[in-house]
Amino acid sequence: MPAHIPVERFMRVVMTAIQNNPDLLKVSRHSLFNSAMKAAQDGLLPDSREGAIVPYKDQAQWMPMIGGVRKKARNSGEIATWDVHAVHENDDFDFELGDNPFIRHKPTLGDPGKLIAVYSIATLKSGEISRDVMSVNAVEKIRTKSRGKNTPWNDPIFYDEMAKKTVARRHSKVLPMSSDLDDLMRRDDGLYDIEGASDKQVAGPRGLEQKLDALADMRDEETIDHEVDEKSRKSASGSSPADADQRGDQADTSRKASGDSAPQSSDADNSEITVDVALKAGASAREDGRSRKAVPAKYKTDEKLLEAYLAGFDGDVEDNGDVDESEPGGEE
Template identity: 45%
Template sequence: MNNVPQNNYGNRSPARGRLNGQTFAAEFAKIMPQVKAVLPAHISVDKFERVVRIAVQKNDKLLECSPRSLFMECVKAASDGLLPDGREGAIVPRGSEAVWQPMVSGLMKLARNSGQIASISSQVVYKGERFRVVLGDDERIEHERDLDIAGETEIVAAYAVARLKDGSEPIREIMTWKQIEKVRNTNKYWMKGPWKDWGDEMARKTVIRRLSKRLPFSTDQNDERLQEAIQRTDALVDLIADPEPTAQEMDPFEAAAHGVDPAAIENNQQAVSDPITEKEQVPA
């Protein structure tokens, strides 16, 4: 895994513990050796610094965060090989601390650079959209985006699909909103965090996080960056604390998402296993 260099910024901070535009630039210059040490070759140091400055200008509340946390999160972003531009990832204030959050677009970028993963896609399903999970000999996901209701109605599910460079069968993961809520609710303060502001983004990231448990990774540096980014859990939500439902707890939709015979729910005869294993998959 990529190792973020030990922070030598220390507990020292500007007067009154708060940064401004001028002091931020001066203090950021002090961590440039750390940034250079972890930043991948395809991202110039100048570009990374420029994006960080723009991010701070757009969200001046970052200057109220602990300088130590702000600069360390900048180093984490550089280590992941992503830009804190609001698309690949974002550094956001959480109280007095700054938090680096890789976003779905950033994970897609890292996947494209990966040694074994050709692509990862993830989408949310809004209530009223046509969404169908087909199992059996011709397994596939059918989803028709309705632009008239996308973002205007509640989310009912999310899914992710990964394709490998070796041409093998896609790896799929599907979660109902009930399952996603279980992850979200591991943090009782979710209404004040990214789940409130970016619910669809967090739902997509949650299903990617579950999918990642089944992905093959090599020792390739780009694979390591992708693993690190996926494993960056939100500061307020532990995505690893993802309780697997039992057959008794699932509704028919959830059963289909897990490849469980709905009759088994009523009869309490079958417990849930891992969602659709690679061995069971048939090419779409």
């Protein structure tokens, strides 16, 4: 706690806050103590001007107010001045954005009328001036995300102060902030549904066919690798030892190259897949209970492979042109 705030005074302010809001007696004592500790760490008083301790469900929550935010900003050394004001319907108010932004506000001395906007003007140490304006409708969108029932939002006396804090909170995102001041601005995040349904970007549903394709690709990679290895072993067993050694050296070289280089294109991958492999993959897919439409992408790019895969799935090999793998004109 800062030296300028005596412990006795801080304790009196906390007791007054509890007396003014009896619902704080119903919350967890541990959370109430922690909220008071956070206020002390921030060097602010829970007097509803610099900050407030509010109940949320069965917990107490420390909520800095605009007076406390401005106080911390002045002491941070990052901002020279920071003014935040409320605009009412009977005030003379004008503002403009663009190359020459400005805000002009002349409050009325009579009945101010309803709140229509709030604005924030910060002057940095460099002399640069930064501005932000929020309409009351924009403020209301934030207020509706408040989770607590007994927060200052629901007290007409503090509504303007909470609205001013809202524009200050948004403005702070583009201002140079010390770590302490940034932490202060986030103290009451728990009281807001910051990621409410209205703000979430909901990704479009992925089609069932796409999901099945991805699953089929993952499973068929293992099947193809196994079948290719098995075919290589059978071929090696029926040839001379010298040929087998040569193929083994070529396989080792190929594996090393594949481990050190980037993945090859899908066309290159398809060139290594034979019609026989596609046939077996289709038959395996049927046995596993997969959908006929979930054809792996590697078989879709080649018409012969696609026909072979579907023929294998349907168990109709002869109707697929006998799936002859020989080169044209290469009959023996």
